[in-house]
Every structure is written in C-alpha cells, then in structure tokens.
Amino acid sequence: xxxxxxxxxxxxxxxxxxxxxxxxxxxxxxxxxxxxxxxxxxxxxxxxxxxxxxxxxxxxxxxxxxxxxxxxxxxxxxxxxxxxxxxxxxxxxxxxxxxxxxxxxxxxxxxxxxxxxxxxxxxxxxxxxxxxxxxxxxxxxxxxxxxxxxxxxxxxxxxxxxxxxxxxxxxxxxxxxxxxxxxxxxxxxxxxxxxxxxxxxxxxxxxxxxxxxxxxxxxxxxxxxxxxxxxxxxxxxxxxxxxxxxxxxxxxxxxxxxxxxxxxxxxxxxxxxxxxxxxxxxxxxxxxxxxxxxxxxxxxxxxxxxxxxxxxxxxxxxxxxxxxxxxxxxxxxxxxxxxxxxxxxxxxx
Amino acid sequence: xxxxxxxxxxxxxxxxxxxxxxxxxxxxxxxxxxxxxxxxxxxxxxxxxxxxxxxxxxxxxxxxxxxxxxxxxxxxxxxxxxxxxxxxxxxxxxxxxxxxxxxxxxxxxxxxxxxxxxxxxxxxxxxxxxxxxxxxxxxxxxxxxxxxxxxxxxxxxxxxxxxxxxxxxxxxxxxxxxxxxxxxxxxxxxxxxxxxxxxxxxxxxxxxxxxxxxxxxxxxxxxxxxxxxxxxxxxxxxxxxxxxxxxxxxxxxxxxxxxxxxxxxxxxxxxxxxxxxxxxxxxxxxxxxxxxxxxxxxxxxxxxxxxxxxxxxxxxxxxxxxxxx
Numbered sequence: 220x221x222x223x224x225x226x227x228x229x230x231x232x233x234x235x236x237x238x239x240x241x242x243x244x245x246x247x248x249x250x251x252x253x254x255x256x257x258x259x260x261x262x263x264x265x266x267x268x269x270x271x272x273x274x275x276x277x278x279x280x281x282x283x284x285x286x287x288x289x290x291x292x293x294x295x296x297x298x299x300x301x302x303x304x305x306x307x308x309x310x311x312x313x314x315x316x317x318x319x320x321x322x323x324x325x326x327x328x329x330x331x332x333x334x335x336x337x338x339x340x341x342x343x344x345x346x347x348x349x350x351x352x353x354x355x356x357x358x359x360x361x362x363x364x365x366x367x368x369x370x371x372x373x374x375x376x377x378x379x380x381x382x383x384x385x386x387x388x389x390x391x392x393x394x395x396x397x398x399x400x401x402x403x404x405x406x407x408x409x410x411x412x413x414x415x416x417x418x419x420x421x422x423x424x425x426x427x428x429x430x431x432x433x434x435x436x437x438x439x440x441x442x443x444x445x446x447x448x449x450x451x452x453x454x455x456x457x458x459x460x461x462x463x464x465x466x467x468x469x470x471x472x473x474x475x476x477x478x479x480x481x482x483x484x485x486x487x488x489x490x491x492x493x494x495x496x497x498x499x500x501x502x503x504x505x506x507x508x509x510x511x512x513x514x515x516x517x518x519x520x521x522x523x524x525x526x527x528x529x530x531x532x533x534x535x536x537x538x539x540x541x542x543x544x545x546x547x548x549x550x551x552x553x554x555x556x557x558x559x560x561x562x563x564x565x566x567x568x
Numbered sequence: 569x570x571x572x573x574x575x576x577x578x579x580x581x582x583x584x585x586x587x588x589x590x591x592x593x594x595x596x597x598x599x600x601x602x603x604x605x606x607x608x609x610x611x612x613x614x615x616x617x618x619x620x621x622x623x624x625x626x627x628x629x630x631x632x633x634x635x636x637x638x639x640x641x642x643x644x645x646x647x648x649x650x651x652x653x654x655x656x657x658x659x660x661x662x663x664x665x666x667x668x669x670x671x672x673x674x675x676x677x678x679x680x681x682x683x684x685x686x687x688x689x690x691x692x693x694x695x696x697x698x699x700x701x702x703x704x705x706x707x708x709x710x711x712x713x714x715x716x717x718x719x720x721x722x723x724x725x726x727x728x729x730x731x732x733x734x735x736x737x738x739x740x741x742x743x744x745x746x747x748x749x750x751x752x753x754x755x756x757x758x759x760x761x762x763x764x765x766x767x768x769x770x771x772x773x774x775x776x777x778x779x780x781x782x783x784x785x786x787x788x789x790x791x792x793x794x795x796x797x798x799x800x801x802x803x804x805x806x807x808x809x810x811x812x813x814x815x816x817x818x819x820x821x822x823x824x825x826x827x828x829x830x831x832x833x834x835x836x837x838x839x840x841x842x843x844x845x846x847x848x849x850x851x852x853x854x855x856x857x858x859x860x861x862x863x864x865x866x867x868x869x870x871x872x873x874x875x876x877x878x879x880x881x882x883x884x885x886x887x888x889x890x891x892x893x
Contacts, residue, residue, distance in 0.1 A: 276648075276721065372637035373644065373751070380632035397634040401663065401671065404635065404643075409661060411644040412751050 270422055274462050274496070277414040312355040316341060316363040317452050319387060323367050327383075329375055331444055335415045335451065336370035337363070340403055342455040347406050360386045365399035373411050416447050419465035423490050427473045442472035446508045459504050462496045467504035476509035594662075595623060595676075607639075611679060620679045621659060628671040638747035639673060645722050645746045646675075654713030656680065656733055656744040680733035680742060684792070687734055692799040697853060702739065703796045708880070708888045709741040710789060715876035717743060718782045724749050727788035728768045729795065766811050767791065767801050771822070772870050774812045776834030783870035786879075790865030794851045797858075802850065813839070819866065820844030827868040857884035 317338055324334040341362060350358045364384045371378045381393040391399075404411070424440045446468040450456075456464075470478060470486055478486065480502055487498050595612040598620075602609045607626035614621055626639050646658040660676040684706070691698050710732065717724055724731075724746065731745040770787035772780055794802040803818070805811030812835075816822070821842050822830050830836060847859050847866075854862065861884045864874035874882070 273721075368634055369640065372635065372640050378633075378637060381634050382632050393632050393634070397628070397671075400635045401628075404640070405663060408647065409640075409643040410647045411640065412648055 308352050312359045316359045319363050332417050333370045333374040337366040338451050339413050339456050340366040342457050360389050361399050365403050414461050416461040416465035423469040439472045443468035446471050463500045463504050466490050466501045471508045622677040622679045624675040626673045642747045645749050652716040656742045682734050684729035684732040706741050708885050709893050711876045711879045713743045724785050728765045767804050783873040786873045797851050797853045817842050822868045
C-alpha cells in the first residue's frame, strides 16, 4: 500500500505552453538526479546502437499498423475517425485529462515515463474509438484512470490499488476501472511497451554536453522534460515521433528560441549522426515548442491553424481485428449501478 | 503417450473478445502441463485445425488490482518479441467470461514438449552427462535468444531451466515466461529487489542493488551453463543470505579491487574471506574455451560480464553450425 502524498493546488501550476523557465521542473521541487546517472557507462558505439534500436522500435510499431501510409502523414486509415483535434470541446476534455494524469503522477511519485505512457495510451485509444461531445467529460476521466493504472503496471515497482485513484468529480468503482483497463488493452492490441521521447534524452543530452558531466546534462534534460510535457498538453502525442519530440526538446532546452533552421540542421548532425531523425520534422516541432513561449499572454491552447497543421497522425497502434461495438464495450466498462452514466451511453458511437 | 505434432503455423496474434465457452469450444484440453508465473498451463488441441498448442489460463480476480501486471507485461512484451525463433511464439489471445462471470484470459502459445529442467533431470536420473555438443547447441540458442531479447530492450529477470522450453526431436530451445520481464530504459531505473528465482539470481541483486540491467540475465545464463555440464545447480541456496554465501564460498568473496563499489551496496556486510575455487573443479567436463566463456558470464562486476551478443562470437561456439540455429 502506497501512501498518497498531499495534493498541491495544481491548477495554479498547470503546464501550459506559456510557462516560464522554472516551470520546467514539473512542480516536483526536488530534481531526481539519480534518474540521469546510468549505472553502466555505455561507449559511443553502444550508444549509437541503442539509439538505432529505439528508432527501429518506434518505426516498427508505426509500420505494424495496417495503415502503413499514415506513418508518413499522408492521410488517415480507413478505420480512423475524422480528427477531433480541432474541436474545442475535445481539446478541453483532453487537456483536463492530461492535467489529471500529471497531477496523479505527482501524488503517487510515478516516473515521468509512466505519465507520458498514460497520455500516449489515451491518445491512441481515442484515435480508435470515437466519443461524442456529451459523453466526453466522464468517459475521458474513466479512460484517464485506466491509462494511468496500465502505465503504472508496465513501469512502476509498486502499483496502487484501483480504489486509490481519485478521479476528480467522479466515483468510478474498481470493477468499472478494471473493465476499462481491459477495453484499453484490447483496443491497443495489448501493445503497451511504447517508445517515449524520454528514452532518447540521456543520449541526446550527453551529446549536447559531452564534457559537461552529469550536472549539466541533467539540468538540460529536466528543461527538456518540461518542453515534452508542454507539447503533450497542447496536442496528441501521436502527432510527432518520440525521437523527433526528444530532439526538438533538447535543442529548445539547450539553445532556447533563437535557432535558425540552418543552425538547427547543424545541431542535428551532433544529435543524430546516422541521420535517423528527420530534420524538417524536428524543426516543425521545435518551432512549436519555442514559438508560443515567445508570445506572452497567448492562449493556453494552440491556435486552430496550428492545430490543423499538426493534427495528422504519424504514429499509432496496430489495428485490432474485431473491435466490438463501442457503446456496448463502454456499457460493460461502467457499473450498472451508475444510472446517470448509463443514460449518457447514447453519446458514444 | 506420444502425440504426433504438426509444426505450428505462425499466425499474427489477434485479440478476441467472446464468451469463455467460446474459447473452450475452440480447444480441447488434453492435460495440465504446468504453472507459469501467474496461471495454469494446458496442452490442448485446436479443434478446427488439429494443431497442438499450449494454453496459459489466467482468471482476472474481482479485486482492487485490476489487470495483473505480470499478465500485462508478458503479453505486451511477447507482442514485441514473438517473431524471434528463440522466444516462444504467442499465437493468440482470447478474452472471455466464465460461468461465474469472471474474466478469463487464455494465452495461446506454440506447444513445446519439454523444458530444460525436465531435460536435465532425465539425464541425472540415468546418471548420464549431457553430451558436450548438445550442451553447446543449447547454449548457443540460449545466448542467441537472450541477445535478441536484450537487443529489443527487454530484461527477462527469471531465466532458469524451467522457463526454457525445448523440443526433444529438434533440440530447439525457446525462452518463455516473460511475466517478470521488464523493458529496459536508459537511464537504468529502479527495479523491484526480490524478483529473480534464488539459484539463478545475480550477486548485485542479492546485495540489494535496485539499479541493474542486462548482466543479471547473463549471470543466470552462466548458472544454467554450469548446470547443463554437471546436471546439478551451481549455487543452490535456500535463502538470500545462503545464496550469497554459496556464491562467495565457490567463487571467492568479492572485494573492492575485483568489484569496485561492491562495499556500497545496501546488503553488503563483512563476510568470511573465502578464496576462489577453480571453475574446472566446480564444473568438471568443459574444455578451455568453455571455461573462458563461463568465467566471463560469472564475472562479479556486472559491467565486466560478457554480453549475450559477444558470447555468440566466443571461440567456444566456433564449431556450431550457425546457419541451423
């Protein structure tokens, strides 16, 4: 049984794109330097091999989709719904879910990777199953709880019991959460071991600061984590490959907003000598990360025009052969005792 | 009773949601053959094709845990690893409900007729040694499978003879039971301490290290290597302390010179100062290349332990026909 830490007032510390530099520590206060000190020092050759493995894994997960063309952002697979990323109500519900995930990460002391995975599961699920506007608030919350629980089981040594999760404003019982967990798992084909941008940070930060020692690399990595989660709040984590997000975040954390496209291309040759990562994509992601930081007082959410540019998915889970009817699936995921929720099931299609 | 087996045809795993009865209707259970980390395992026949499979059944309890982490990790990691010939193939996943309304998961695996534990025990019962060339091809396949698993960023963490499935006819060996496996990330992150089966547990884990990585699996491989040669477990301790003392008595008590940092591990104490025994005394029956490889697998300092990939290049395997395995 894991004790629950006191909950801070997170609404005043949301990770919006307008956050200042000191927001980058994600409200932890204490920097967990241990996280960035590899026990076994890999040589350069091994490090390059590790990077290649990661990129291969993220690519192979992408290509294992039935709609391989989507990996290039050419269009949507036939089973995908029209993107909801531009709908304000969808973005608000998603933002609330992401904030809850980050808050819950803080409460239980989970690693950053757990939070990122939970967000990735959330986005991947909603790429597959459509939820109408009316059902979105409670469905997104139940989905968030299930995604955090599954991510914790994949990543953490100690996993909370389902009853320890407190979904803001809703009281889901353990059986409902468990059924939702199973729905998430079957929807994503039980492929839960995703690559995240965080996996690339130690290699990238050591390349940007080859002689800076653990201290300098750790500091940059923490700022990069802030950029990664700010980007995750702004839009689907499926919009860019993890390697692209990681490279952009490291460059933004190291050099700030001033890199020209030519300068970024030059920096990329240090980060990724094997040219495994697309420079154009990194530049687009970098511009998004640093652009809104420069606009004081800008809206928390991305402007619609920017959303449209990044809405095309380049990375998503394998299709499930026999997706069951979504309404029925949700119906089994929710306790029969909860009458109000039952009435809203017509909102899911 | 021997059953004629069809070679399983690899098919892409699919997730099927349906009644538990439907799953039972698809397969005829022939016999219970064992227990995995979290569930019973049955030999079964697929009615539609006659194919023999292994069904691993797990009941999801109506409790506060939800989907068990062991099931979740095994399925997720097998989805990533099953393409390698040295990892047991997950053919399908059936999710259903039994008569009592409980959710049941059936993992459908290719069937392998024995495991390394039974194989070794058979030789021991006959007071025979496993032929040297057989030891070598089994070890080659084990290193290849572990190399693949590590190459995909996964720690097995419970390598032992029982989890290494075999086909007696072909001498094929496959890694199974990934219920305690873990995806590796850099930086190395904290892992649960008491996780590996005791006899095959690496010294850094016994000494309380929570930051460990692929070398813990290599230590297990080394213990299995020795056991294949002698038919006896190399370090059969019955408690954590006894396990450590067993290792130190045979390999010598480690010190800061041979293992820098050992004194800072949480469970380090003052231990009796034993001197190492020669491997040729501990594990009689290997040639010099074999002893060299075994020594590299059982190096105290994790960073100095040979990797699975490097082990495959070791001279000990020079006369293995590498195109066959």
